[in-house]
Amino acid sequence: MGESEFLAQAEAALDAIEAALDRLNDEDVVDVECSRSGNVLEIEFLDNGSKIIVNSQAAMKELWVASRSGGYHYKQVDGRWINGRDNTELYASLSEMVSAQGGAPVVLTP
Numbered sequence: 001m002g003e004s005e006f007l008a009q010a011e012a013a014l015d016a017i018e019a020a021l022d023r024l025n026d027e028d029v030v031d032v033e034c035s036r037s038g039n040v041l042e043i044e045f046l047d048n049g050s051k052i053i054v055n056s057q058a059a060m061k062e063l064w065v066a067s068r069s070g071g072y073h074y075k076q077v078d079g080r081w082i083n084g085r086d087n088t089e090l091y092a093s094l095s096e097m098v099s100a101q102g103g104a105p106v107v108l109t110p
Contacts, residue, residue, distance in 0.1 A: 001076065003058055009076060010056035010063055014041045016110045017054060017094065030102035043098070050101045052094070063090060067097040 001009075018034045018041055025032050031046040040055040052067040063074045063081055074081035074090045081090035091108045098106045 001061060003061075006061045006076070007056070007058060010039065010058075013063060013081060013090070013110070014039070014054060014056070017041060017043075017091075017108065020108045020110075021098070024098075024106060024108075029104055030098060030106060032098075032102065045101050047103065048101070052097055052101065054094075065090070065094065065097070068101055069097055 021032050021034050024030050033044045035042045043052040054065050056063055065072045072083050074083050095106050095108045
């Protein structure tokens with residue numbers, strides 16, 4: 001995968017995450033505020049001030065996630081973002097992180 005293809009896929013993933021969280025926010029499932037600055041998506045939980053940061057790392061061709069539970073790296077594998085350490089999928093992992101930090105069960109889908 002070339003850099004331009006990676007950047008397009010990473011941008012699409014960040015857009016999908018932000019849109020999913022905006023929908024959950026509109027439905028009053030979680031109270032979050034998303035902000036983007038280039039390749040960085042910051043998710044702030046307004047009830048407790050905690051954050052999850054998702055950003056793309058073009059040199060590594062990875063999406064990185066930082067949350068209360070730790071830091072994670074995801075690479076594209078067969079069209080899915082997969083954590084190289086434990087083979088978990090990005091959206092499933094983010095669902096768990098958002099649920100834990102937001103205080104309500106959440107399922108994020110691309």
